Amino acid sequence: MNITFPSLIALLLFPGGLFLLGSGLFFEYLDRKLVARFQNRIGPRWFQPLADFIKLLAKEEVIPAGTIKSLFILLPIFALAAALTAALSVPLFGFKPVFSYNGDLIVTLYLLSMMTLCIGLAGANTEDRFSIVGATRALTQLFSYEAPFLLAMLGPAIALGTWNISLINQGATQQSLWFIVSQPIGFLAALIGLMGKLELPPFDAPEAETEIVAGALTEYSGRGFGLFKIGRDIELVVGLTLIASFYLGGFSTPLDFLWKVFVLLLITAALQSLFARLRIDQTVGLWWRIGAILVLCQLVLIIVGNTLSPFIAPLLGG
Amino acid sequence: MEAKQKSEKFIVPIGPQHPALKEPGHFEFTVDGEIVTNATARLGFVHRGMEKGVEDRNWTQGLYLMERVCGICSHVHAMAYALGVEKLANIQAPPRAQAIRELVAELERIHSHLLWLGVAAHEGGFDTLFMFSWRDRETVMDLLETITGNRVNYSANVLGGVKIDINDAQKDALRRGMDFLEERTKHYLKVVTEDETFLGRTRKIGVMTFEEATLLGAIGPTGRASGVQRDVRVDSPYAGYPDFPVNIVTSDAGDLEARFVVRIKELYESYRLVREIVDHLPGGDLTVKVPRRIPEGEVISRVEAPRGELFYFMKSNGTDKPERIKVRTPSLCNWGSVLTTAIGHKLADMPMILAGIDPCFSCNDRLVMINGKKTETQVWDWEDLRQYGIEYYK
Numbered sequence: 001m002n003i004t005f006p007s008l009i010a011l012l013l014f015p016g017g018l019f020l021l022g023s024g025l026f027f028e029y030l031d032r033k034l035v036a037r038f039q040n041r042i043g044p045r046w047f048q049p050l051a052d053f054i055k056l057l058a059k060e061e062v063i064p065a066g067t068i069k070s071l072f073i074l075l076p077i078f079a080l081a082a083a084l085t086a087a088l089s090v091p092l093f094g095f096k097p098v099f100s101y102n103g104d105l106i107v108t109l110y111l112l113s114m115m116t117l118c119i120g121l122a123g124a125n126t127e128d129r130f131s132i133v134g135a136t137r138a139l140t141q142l143f144s145y146e147a148p149f150l151l152a153m154l155g156p157a158i159a160l161g162t163w164n165i166s167l168i169n170q171g172a173t174q175q176s177l178w179f180i181v182s183q184p185i186g187f188l189a190a191l192i193g194l195m196g197k198l199e200l201p202p203f204d205a206p207e208a209e210t211e212i213v214a215g216a217l218t219e220y221s222g223r224g225f226g227l228f229k230i231g232r233d234i235e236l237v238v239g240l241t242l243i244a245s246f247y248l249g250g251f252s253t254p255l256d257f258l259w260k261v262f263v264l265l266l267i268t269a270a271l272q273s274l275f276a277r278l279r280i281d282q283t284v285g286l287w288w289r290i291g292a293i294l295v296l297c298q299l300v301l302i303i304v305g306n307t308l309s310p311f312i313a314p315l316l317g318g
Numbered sequence: 319m320e321a322k323q324k325s326e327k328f329i330v331p332i333g334p335q336h337p338a339l340k341e342p343g344h345f346e347f348t349v350d351g352e353i354v355t356n357a358t359a360r361l362g363f364v365h366r367g368m369e370k371g372v373e374d375r376n377w378t379q380g381l382y383l384m385e386r387v388c389g390i391c392s393h394v395h396a397m398a399y400a401l402g403v404e405k406l407a408n409i410q411a412p413p414r415a416q417a418i419r420e421l422v423a424e425l426e427r428i429h430s431h432l433l434w435l436g437v438a439a440h441e442g443g444f445d446t447l448f449m450f451s452w453r454d455r456e457t458v459m460d461l462l463e464t465i466t467g468n469r470v471n472y473s474a475n476v477l478g479g480v481k482i483d484i485n486d487a488q489k490d491a492l493r494r495g496m497d498f499l500e501e502r503t504k505h506y507l508k509v510v511t512e513d514e515t516f517l518g519r520t521r522k523i524g525v526m527t528f529e530e531a532t533l534l535g536a537i538g539p540t541g542r543a544s545g546v547q548r549d550v551r552v553d554s555p556y557a558g559y560p561d562f563p564v565n566i567v568t569s570d571a572g573d574l575e576a577r578f579v580v581r582i583k584e585l586y587e588s589y590r591l592v593r594e595i596v597d598h599l600p601g602g603d604l605t606v607k608v609p610r611r612i613p614e615g616e617v618i619s620r621v622e623a624p625r626g627e628l629f630y631f632m633k634s635n636g637t638d639k640p641e642r643i644k645v646r647t648p649s650l651c652n653w654g655s656v657l658t659t660a661i662g663h664k665l666a667d668m669p670m671i672l673a674g675i676d677p678c679f680s681c682n683d684r685l686v687m688i689n690g691k692k693t694e695t696q697v698w699d700w701e702d703l704r705q706y707g708i709e710y711y712k
Contacts, residue, residue: 039449129330133349133665201443202515209337210441210669212330275515277443279666280352282518 007098015092020084023093024233025049027265031200031236034269049233056226064219066127075122076220076227082114083234090241091169091250094257100166105157108165108242109150115235116142116197119206119228123216134215137280138206141196144287145203149193151295155179155186156246159302165242172250180247185298187247189291194239195268196283198232202275203283240264327356330665332672334363341679345672349665357660357668359653365683367703369643374700376638377403377612378477385471387645388681390433393419393426394623395645396475401556402619402632403477406612413561413600415479420558421595422466422474423621424588428499429458430624431581431588434676435506438578441669442519447509454502461495464488479605489596496589503585510578520574524659524671527572534654538626540675541652543580544572550622557621562594577674611638623648625676647681 011017028049036043063072089097089104097104116138123135156179157163160171172179180187196203199215207215214220217228244251244260251257278286327348334342342363348356368387372380381403385396397419404411411419432455439447459469466472466482474480484492510516526536531544541548550556551564567583569576614636621628626648635641652675660671685703689696698706 039446040453041449129328133330133352201445204443205666208443208666210443211666213337273446275444276439276447276513276519277666278515279519279664281664 011088011098015095016084016087016098020087020092020234020237021230024230024237025053027236027240028233030262030265031269031272034266035272038269038273053226053230056221056229057223059222061222061224062219064126064128067125067219071121071125073224075118075125076224076231079115079118080227080231080234082111082118083231083238086111086114087234087238089165090238091166091245091257092237092241094251094254097166100164103163105153105163105165105168108238109153112197112235112239113142113146115228115231119216122220122224122228123218126219128219130212130214130218131216133212134206134218137212138199138216140280141199141203141206141283144284145193145196145291148189148287148291148295149197151292151299152186152189152193153242153246155183155295155299155302158299159183159306161306165245169245169250170252172246173252175249178247178249180249183247183298183302185294187243189295190243190247191264191268192271192291194236194243195271196287197239198236200268201272202278204277205280205283208277237261240268332668339672339679341677343677343679345668347660347665347668352664352666354660354663354665354668357657359657361653361679362683364680365685365707366680367685367700367707369645369684370698370700370703372640372643374639376610377608377640380640380643381475381477382473384643384645385473385475388623388647388678389470390430390678391426391623391625391628392471393422393474394621394628396473397423397557398619398621398628398630399632399643400475400477401621402617402630403608403612405617405619406615406632406634407608408613409478409606409608411479411557412603412606413558414483414602415604417558417561417595417599418480418482418484418604419475420562421484421592422462422472422480423557424591424595425458425462425465426472427624428585428588428592429455429462430676431585432458432499434581434624434673435578438670438673438676439516441673442516444516444519447506447516450502451506454499457495457499461492464491476605478608479603481604483604484596484599489599492592492596496592500586500589503582503589507579507582510575510582517575519667519670520578523574523667524577524663524674525571525573526655526659528570530658531572531655534658535651536655536675537651538623538648538676539580539584540577540626540655542566542568543576545570548627550620550627554620556619558595561600562591562598564591574670574674581676611636612640625649625678626651645681647678649675649678650682652677653682 029044029046033043063069086108088099089108091097120135120139123131123138156168156172160168162168162171199206217225220228240261244264248260251260330347330349331344332347333339333344344360346358347354368383372383375383381396381399384399385392387395432451436448436451439451462472463469465484465488466474474482526544528545531541531546536544536546537548545568547566547568549566551559552566555563564587567580567587569580612634614634616633619630619632628648629646631644632640633642656672656675660668663671
């Protein structure tokens with residue numbers, strides 16, 4: 001939909017800012033509810049994530065001894081800010097992104113990684129053993145999924161010859177064949193990579209509660225924890241939007257956006273309830289032994305296909 | 319800070335309050351990166367002085383106290399106690415009572431094993447299996463409630479028999495429940511032996527060989543998963559087990575997967591036993607009279623709890639109160655196996671290896687007072703110990 005909002009409204013109210021926060025909470029609710037239903041539980045009520053968030057904001061924030069105080073306070077804010085900034089170049093809810101420029105894909109992907117970096121740093125900042133083990137795991141996991149995830153997101157970009165998210169979205173709409181069909185490996189790597197990014201089961205080793213309590217965020221309480229949590233919710237929205245616009249044929253209307261993103265959410269919820277938690281070495285092994293190689297092969301194929309496309313008509317949708 | 323950490327060992331403490339353990343126990347895992355290089359355990363957070371407490375009660379009251387040693391396997395404690403008292407008094411509960419004792423014991427085993435399946439799956443991060451097995455466990459909990467009136471402390475035993483009878487409606491409910499659970503258990507066995515991610519967490523993890531298991535004295539399903547052919551129900555049948563014998567389930571693999579498989583196959587055995595008892599329940603009385611004063615003597619009463627051999631030593635001095643009751647619970651015997659198998663594994667495997675023995679903490683704790691001067695004797699009664707406990711935990 002080609003409506004342009006005044007930038008202040010777009011930043012603070014809609015589609016960014018407040019509305020984005022709200023939809024982040026709503027996505028968290030949907031995710032929790034779906035997983036709960038898959039696990040034969042009842043699950044939370046619709047306002048539960050909001051109630052949790054308000055409660056966390058109202059709680060006293062305990063700053064443990066032995067930490068760098070300013071870093072401890074700033075990291076959650078930084079993480080949330082990065083997630084919110086990442087949303088600016090993404091066609092949220094099917095509207096034109098607020099800021100669109102050539103190469104915003106790379107900037108957005110790095111802003112999305114900011115969250116994990118902040119969590120890792122937050123864990124390393126405290127002296128708590130659970131936090132340190134959690135931080136190590138979070139960063140190890142980052143190194144395992146980041147490259148395949150990036151390559152998976154680059155697939156459609158290279159096929160369409162532009163690194164502008166908005167243009168990729170438009171290009172994907174005009175494709176006769178969705179990229180999920182022509183680049184199935186990329187789609188899987190992107191979706192599973194997003195789950196790793198958000199530390200959702202089965203990739204929740206960095207915050208495995210039965211081993212290391214809450215991982216890197218063990219020492220966080222109150223506001224800091226709440227901000228990390230909502231930052232992650234926003235990442236879920238942004239990540240799903242990116243994958244849907246790249247691989248599910250893009251979208252130009254809010255309705256289009258909604259059903260595509262909800263289908264993706266349904267798939268991630270199903271994946272979350274299907275598997276046992278992977279150990280961190282299993283995660284790394286999975287990504288580097290299988291994920292990275294497959295995605296690389298596909299990327300090579302896309303590039304070869306692109307070069308040969310003038311000669312062989314639409315191969316791989318290029 | 320870095321220099322400090324290099325010189326110090328990096329120890330990850332688990333417990334006494336930790337999301338992985340719902341019961342209080344303290345474990346310290348020394349880790350090198352993710353690899354565990356040393357493990358120690360500290361118990362004793364929930365000592366309740368029950369062995370001493372039972373000395374202040376008469377034989378009948380003792381039954382109700384001992385039933386509360388454990389919340390999961392309450393029936394076997396009461397059964398071991400009742401069987402011991404009956405042996406001391408030289409009487410035998412009627413066959414119908416013995417069969418009902420076995421029936422409740424097997425139902426309890428079903429509930430305990432299903433509970434464990436859920437907990438162990440949760441420790442491995444497989445919450446779906448956790449939720450499903452606990453949902454199905456409600457079936458057997460409801461059956462226990464139908465039969466005994468209680469979900470946790472069934473209070474089925476009295477000295478000299480049982481206080482509950484099984485009628486035809488209950489028999490039908492039991493048959494239906496067993497059919498449903500058998501169907502579900504088949505599914506769980508399939509999940510446990512075929513699900514790739516789950517096998518990644520259980521296969522070849524926490525391996526304990528037959529030699530290690532015998533050396534460490536592993537008992538119950540933990541030992542049987544390492545090929546230790548030991549089951550009190552088979553070795554020295556008690557209660558109804560001579561009439562309704564059980565087949566021993568063992569495995570030679572000795573890893574976590576084997577512990578899952580052995581326990582799930584034991585569930586099948588329990589379903590078969592429950593059906594058999596329901597179909598061929600002997601007639602007759604439910605109780606015989608037991609004298610108030612139990613003749614002087616000593617006796618050992620052993621039963622197979624869901625976690626392994628439960629051992630009661632009982633001594634009577636001819637009065638209406640026991641002289642000494644010593645309880646050795648199965649979890650205590652298996653701790654050694656946890657601490658040994660833990661070394662060399664990854665930190666991520668610790669919760670599952672811990673849960674692999676089906677630990678139960680509150681029945682483990684004993685108080686040992688060491689008297690430095692050999693000549694002096696020290697007498698502590700119930701009130702002293704109570705006061706000591708209050709002071710200790712203050």
